[in-house]
Amino acid sequence: MAILCGLLTIVRARWLATSISRQLSTSSILFVDVDNLSLNRLYVVQSGRVRSGSDPAETAERKGDMVSIRDVAAHVGVSDKTVSRVANNEPNVSARTKALVEAAIATLGYVPNMGARLVRTNRSGVIGLISDVVSTTPNSVDIIRGIQDRVSTAKQSLLIANTAGAPDAEQRIWRTFQEHRIDGVLFATMYHRRVTFASRPTIPTVLVNCTAADEPGMPSVVPDDYEGGYVAALRALDQGHRKIGFVTLNPKIIAAELRGKAFIDAMASRGVEVRPEWVRAGYLGGIGEEQLCAYDVARDMLQAADRPTVLLTGNDQVAMQCLFAAHSLGMRVPDDLAIIGFDDFQMISAQVIPPLTTVALPYYDIGVRAADRLLAILAGDVSEGGVECLPCPIVIRASG
Amino acid sequence: MAILCGLLTIVRARWLATSISRQLSTSSILFVDVDNLSLNRLYVVQSGRVRSGSDPAETAERKGDMVSIRDVAAHVGVSDKTVSRVANNEPNVSARTKALVEAAIATLGYVPNMGARLVRTNRSGVIGLISDVVSTTPNSVDIIRGIQDRVSTAKQSLLIANTAGAPDAEQRIWRTFQEHRIDGVLFATMYHRRVTFASRPTIPTVLVNCTAADEPGMPSVVPDDYEGGYVAALRALDQGHRKIGFVTLNPKIIAAELRGKAFIDAMASRGVEVRPEWVRAGYLGGIGEEQLCAYDVARDMLQAADRPTVLLTGNDQVAMQCLFAAHSLGMRVPDDLAIIGFDDFQMISAQVIPPLTTVALPYYDIGVRAADRLLAILAGDVSEGGVECLPCPIVIRASG
DNA sequence: TTGAAAGCGCTAACAT
DNA sequence: ATGTTAGCGCTTTCAA
Numbered sequence: 001m002a003i004l005c006g007l008l009t010i011v012r013a014r015w016l017a018t019s020i021s022r023q024l025s026t027s028s029i030l031f032v033d034v035d036n037l038s039l040n041r042l043y044v045v046q047s048g049r050v051r052s053g054s055d056p057a058e059t060a061e062r063k064g065d066m067v068s069i070r071d072v073a074a075h076v077g078v079s080d081k082t083v084s085r086v087a088n089n090e091p092n093v094s095a096r097t098k099a100l101v102e103a104a105i106a107t108l109g110y111v112p113n114m115g116a117r118l119v120r121t122n123r124s125g126v127i128g129l130i131s132d133v134v135s136t137t138p139n140s141v142d143i144i145r146g147i148q149d150r151v152s153t154a155k156q157s158l159l160i161a162n163t164a165g166a167p168d169a170e171q172r173i174w175r176t177f178q179e180h181r182i183d184g185v186l187f188a189t190m191y192h193r194r195v196t197f198a199s200r201p202t203i204p205t206v207l208v209n210c211t212a213a214d215e216p217g218m219p220s221v222v223p224d225d226y227e228g229g230y231v232a233a234l235r236a237l238d239q240g241h242r243k244i245g246f247v248t249l250n251p252k253i254i255a256a257e258l259r260g261k262a263f264i265d266a267m268a269s270r271g272v273e274v275r276p277e278w279v280r281a282g283y284l285g286g287i288g289e290e291q292l293c294a295y296d297v298a299r300d301m302l303q304a305a306d307r308p309t310v311l312l313t314g315n316d317q318v319a320m321q322c323l324f325a326a327h328s329l330g331m332r333v334p335d336d337l338a339i340i341g342f343d344d345f346q347m348i349s350a351q352v353i354p355p356l357t358t359v360a361l362p363y364y365d366i367g368v369r370a371a372d373r374l375l376a377i378l379a380g381d382v383s384e385g386g387v388e389c390l391p392c393p394i395v396i397r398a399s400g
Numbered sequence: 401m402a403i404l405c406g407l408l409t410i411v412r413a414r415w416l417a418t419s420i421s422r423q424l425s426t427s428s429i430l431f432v433d434v435d436n437l438s439l440n441r442l443y444v445v446q447s448g449r450v451r452s453g454s455d456p457a458e459t460a461e462r463k464g465d466m467v468s469i470r471d472v473a474a475h476v477g478v479s480d481k482t483v484s485r486v487a488n489n490e491p492n493v494s495a496r497t498k499a500l501v502e503a504a505i506a507t508l509g510y511v512p513n514m515g516a517r518l519v520r521t522n523r524s525g526v527i528g529l530i531s532d533v534v535s536t537t538p539n540s541v542d543i544i545r546g547i548q549d550r551v552s553t554a555k556q557s558l559l560i561a562n563t564a565g566a567p568d569a570e571q572r573i574w575r576t577f578q579e580h581r582i583d584g585v586l587f588a589t590m591y592h593r594r595v596t597f598a599s600r601p602t603i604p605t606v607l608v609n610c611t612a613a614d615e616p617g618m619p620s621v622v623p624d625d626y627e628g629g630y631v632a633a634l635r636a637l638d639q640g641h642r643k644i645g646f647v648t649l650n651p652k653i654i655a656a657e658l659r660g661k662a663f664i665d666a667m668a669s670r671g672v673e674v675r676p677e678w679v680r681a682g683y684l685g686g687i688g689e690e691q692l693c694a695y696d697v698a699r700d701m702l703q704a705a706d707r708p709t710v711l712l713t714g715n716d717q718v719a720m721q722c723l724f725a726a727h728s729l730g731m732r733v734p735d736d737l738a739i740i741g742f743d744d745f746q747m748i749s750a751q752v753i754p755p756l757t758t759v760a761l762p763y764y765d766i767g768v769r770a771a772d773r774l775l776a777i778l779a780g781d782v783s784e785g786g787v788e789c790l791p792c793p794i795v796i797r798a799s800g
Numbered sequence: 801t802t803g804a805a806a807g808c809g810c811t812a813a814c815a816t
Numbered sequence: 817a818t819g820t821t822a823g824c825g826c827t828t829t830c831a832a
Contacts, residue, residue: 066522066581068825079803084827092801111578115524116825118515119808122466126559126580141541148562157576159526160560162548176557178511180526181466295753317751324753327727347747351717353695353724468809479819484811492817516809519824 067110075104087112118181127151127374128182128203129160130173132189143188143208146367154375156183165288167198177203184374188367192222192255193287204377208370209363217385219377221370228359228392229259232340233266235357235394236310239338245278245301245308247318250290256314259342263312277301278308282318294318298325302337310338310400316348319356323399338400354398362390467510475504487512518581527551527774528582528603529560530573532589543588543608546767554775556583567598577603584774588767592622592655604777608770609763617785619777621770628759628792629659632740633666635757635794636710639738645678645701645708647718650690656714659742663712677701678708682718694718698725702737710738710800716748719756723799738800754798762790 072083078097085093086101087110093101104110118124129147144160151158159182161173177185185201188208196213207220236244246263249256260279267274278301282294294313301307302325313319319341326337333339333354341349341358349356369388376384472483478497485493486501487510493501504510518524529547544560551558559582561573577585585601588608596613607620636644646663649656660679667674678701682694694713701707702725713719719741723733731737733754741749741758749756773784 066825069827070825080826081803081828082801084825085802088827094801097801111575113519113581113825114579115515115518115581116808117827119513119519119810119825120827122808124515145562145564152561152572157559157580158561159557161552161558162545164545172552175511179514180557181513181515292751317747320751321753328753345747347717347745351692351720353721353728466809469811470809480809481811481820482818485818488811494817497817513809516824517811519809519826520811522824 066113067108068113069110072101072104072108072110075108076100122181124181124183125155126157126159126180126182127371128173128177128180128185129158130163130170130177130185130187131160132163132165142363143367143370146364146369147186147188147208147371148367150368150371150375154371156375171198174201174203184378186370186374188370191253192225193253204374206370206374206377209366211387219373219385219388221366221373221388221390223255223361223363223366224389224391225255225258226262227389228342228361228394229262230266231392231394232259232312232342232359233263235340235396236312236338236400237266237270237272239310239400241308241310241338242272243275243278243306243308244272244310244312245275245280246312247280247282247294247297247301247314247322249281249314249318250283250285250287251281252287259314275308277304282314282321292317292321294321295325298322299328302326302329302331308337310340312340313342315343316341316345316352316356316358318342319358319399320348320352323352323356334398334400340400344395349395349397352399357395357397357400359392359394361392365390466513467508468513469510472501472504472508472510475508476500522581524581524583525555526557526559526580526582527771528573528577528580528585529558530563530570530577530585530587531560532563542763543767543770546764546769547586547588547608547771548767550768550771550775554771556775571598574601574603584778586770586774588770591653592625593653604774606770606774606777609766611787619773619785619788621766621773621788621790623655623761623763623766624789624791625655625658626662627789628742628761628794629662630666631792631794632659632712632742632759633663635740635796636712636738636800637666637670637672639710639800641708641710641738642672643675643678643706643708644672644710644712645675645680646712647680647682647694647697647701647714647722649681649714649718650683650685650687651681652687659714675708677704682714682721692717692721694721695725698722699728702726702729702731708737710740712740713742715743716741716745716752716756716758718742719758719799720748720752723752734798734800740800744795749795749797752799757795757797757800759792759794761792765790 069080069083069087073080076083076097078101082093082097083101083105084090086098087105114125129144131144148158159177159180161176163170163173182203184204184206186206186208187195187201187210189195189210191209193210194213195207195210197215200215205218207218209222211220211222212218233244244267246260248260251257251260263279264274280297280301282292282297283290284293285291294317298311298321301311311319311322313322319339322337322339323333326333326339331337339356341356342361343349344356344358344360349358369390373384373388469480469483469487473480476483476497478501482493482497483501483505484490486498487505514525529544531544548558559577559580561576563570563573582603585603585605586608587595587601587605587610589595589610591609593610594613595607595610597615600615605618607618609622611620611622612618633644644667646660648660651657651660663679664674680697680701682692682697683690684693685691694717698711698721701711711719711722713722719739722739726733726737726739733739739756741756742761743749744756744758744760749758769788769790773788776784
């Protein structure tokens, strides 16, 4: 094995050294180390190139070659403020001047400088996103999509930063955000949980997929895990199952707690008994260091003389492991055993055979709503407090 | 079915309406719509609170309550510039004054205003990340992690934006970046491909996971797919397989092209025949609208009288489908059939039973290197052009 | 409808 | 080692 690895390393190194050129022969891209000239050409700022002659000498070589509002003003022969008015769509500009200014903006390639604007207005037009690991976690990237879609319609930009779980990183990030005079912050977590802040945020903040442990009333948007759990259980019951197993998440996280409660309530609502030996955790270990053990747990449960006919699961990964467990015991899904997932993590739920019936976490909507609420707060809406729960629709596929 | 859905909707609505309070009884978070007072308290800017009496009347109520460099200067009794020097770690400040200023900065809670700094220096301290869908695609989020890690060590921030494939979105993003006077841009794609720019970027740009079709010499960092493909084929050969199948990606994408070439070359290097009927695409449809069909393709191949003993695959999703295909035919992996993945998308590769031997795409490293090179360019290093390929290490697990 | 003046917070370029 | 002056690009305020 060690020998093999050594060999591979050598092979790899050899290929690395030469594969670039090979790659290029395939792709017809020339591999040349760009010389200074072409690099410079490549990066030269294009605006300012027109810079025509109507202005006095003073306007000559501005740093960074950036066209300023003054350049435009001089070009048209109006005041700075008039250009500013046009750029910001303010009233009180005659149609004629407006057209003239707009033409000049286009030909000169003027782009407003948000930094300068910030200095005057104290509004940066940027919203910050802090995530524990959300931006690097497949399940929840939809949150970011939702946020981005909403934020960009409000002509704001998104500055994102990752704590990667490190508290000192979080401090640094808040600091950076203050430096950039971020207008507002969205604080998102990878999974639904409670968070604690070292100090209460000094910037308007909306929590995404989490709630604040110490700050009741802090605006936050979370999935309705209770409802999702209830709907999943109902599905199993409605399909006629009475022997219902449940391979859960780490029972300590909020989502598991709420869904577990929902499971019990749903079962009770139909007078079906909850069998403790059929409710088992699919993960080992504490929060943040979970180890998947659903395969073994499921096999164990399914090999008993009296076994469940359907398995509810904590998430789609657990469901997938149950699927493999069923296969390994020669059971057919859903005929011999039904399986219901959670999350609708499509890379798994839609691609597994058979595809999973699963409860979808409304991550995209959560992102949109959270951004919505933050924007409302920034616009001065003062009533936007409290926890908001979004429903988790069930997605029916073949597994149960 | 329609009835069921209707029922579920009603149930869901009912639960949504009431589950919030239920959720709270579990989580001990009060659900109160925060009143104006507490909201204001929550969001009041904390800095500026100390604002002690040594300054003249003029310093009274500044907008946004932000402490400026002038406040600090007045507090200590030095000039603005001296504070500026301390804040920027410039030389020529006596240890004594420096200590004094630092103390004042701390007590007043001064945070530099990057916008104002930008106006003078024309450097925003922000790097922009444009991605087609990378930030929302599981496989490649590691690219972002790498970029962030590298960028944050350089005390730069990251502004990210998603084109979601829409070309007009891309235009808007470049515009936004210009407005914020972004220092440099990282342009990342979800999968290794060639990109075309409407107009050549006006900001220093490094391509990530892609190469420019029209701009040779544009700096870019990509995985060495050829080498990865070669290593995968070698693994199969070294395990003694001679009947080697290959369920590929959409053959039109660069990665598939390069790996296919590598496969052929590797087979040739050992004098093993490539069987065309065993090389088949696991996806249907054009670029961007691929439909997974690996399950059917694999079953087809495996049911033939003469069948491969190992399946190389285009990615781990394809590998997973091959796994299901094998199971469905009662084959054991890896005994009856070995499977080798690609990408090392851990959510699948590590959690499937048996876990996948697979070739890892070095996304994290790609991110780091790309950021590296951009920072070098920004620092004035003019030699940083051309395509850079990073090796793809093989990860040995149980499947082959 | 338009413009002039002032100044936001900061730093470059000089004094001292 | 420290301060002064000026001005970055923009908007606010007020006057015309």
